[in-house]
Amino acid sequence: MLAFMFSRLLSSDFARYYQNQDDAMSEEFGWKLVHGDVFRPPQNLTLLCMSFYFLEYTLTKELLSIQTKTFFAFVIIVFALLGFLSPSSRGSLANAAFGLYMLFGFSSGYNSSHYFNSYGGTKKARNTVYTIFFIPLIVFGSVIVFNFILLSRGSSSAVPASTLFGLTCIWFLVSIPLSLIGSYFGYKKTKFLPPVLTNQIPRQIPDKPWYLRLP
Structure with missing residues (x-):
């Protein structure tokens, strides 16, 4: 009889414990799950800040988002209304x-420097130089290589060369x-303060399947 009573008591305690644990786990979803890690500075802060120049490139190429496409289309329409764009002028777009x-x-300089400064970056001059030259030099080098191939084929x-020089x-x-002016104002702006505290220990990220990993 005592064994039966103890077994019922322990089973009810275990059931209550696991129920509370499941409720605690179920409460962590969405923003509650990532709020302590979402504002953590990346390991390579300079590389991320250099991407702002690439974002500038995608902005002008209408590849960033729906809002950006709408903004770019609005600017183009304004230019057309002002008479800068004309169907008779080839290449005006x-x-x-x-x-x-340009x-x-x-x-790009403003956002890169402000983000770099807000997350504790120290080598500000290097970040500015990388932001200005890294992506454009890759693009310009690719254009030079492809243009050389076209010239060798007589295309x-x-x-x-005069256009490239211009x-x-x-x-x-x-x-x-x-870009330099934007970087200056970006470093002068007040640092961004995260609205929540960042966890001291990063949340463990589960391993991805082999087909989702980069080579």
Whole structure:
């Protein structure tokens, strides 16, 4: 009789314990699950900040998001209403996109420096130089290689040397100064303070299946 009573008592206690544990686990979902790690600085902060220049590139190429596409389309429509874009002028849309790309150098420098400074980056000059030169040099080097191939094949699609020189001058005289100005104001802005505390111990990330891992 005593054994039966103890077994019933222990079984009810175990059931209550596991029920409370399941309820505690079920409460952690969505924002509650990641709020202590979402504002953790990345291991390679400079590499992430350099991506802001790539975001500037995708911004002008309408590849970032629906809101960005809408904003870019709005800017193009405004330019068309002002008479800068005309169907009779071939390449006017590409020229407008290139001009916006140069002007958005300010936003890339500003966002990169502000993010870098907010998350405790120390090598500010290196971050600014990498942000300005890393992605454009890769793109410019690719253009040079493909243009050399087109010239060797005698293709009419090759870009003239004078055009490449003009684009380089515009990049040095417009985009780089705007990026430097944006970086200056980004470092001067008040640092971003996360709304929640970051956990001291990072949450363990489960291992991915082999087909989802990068080689």
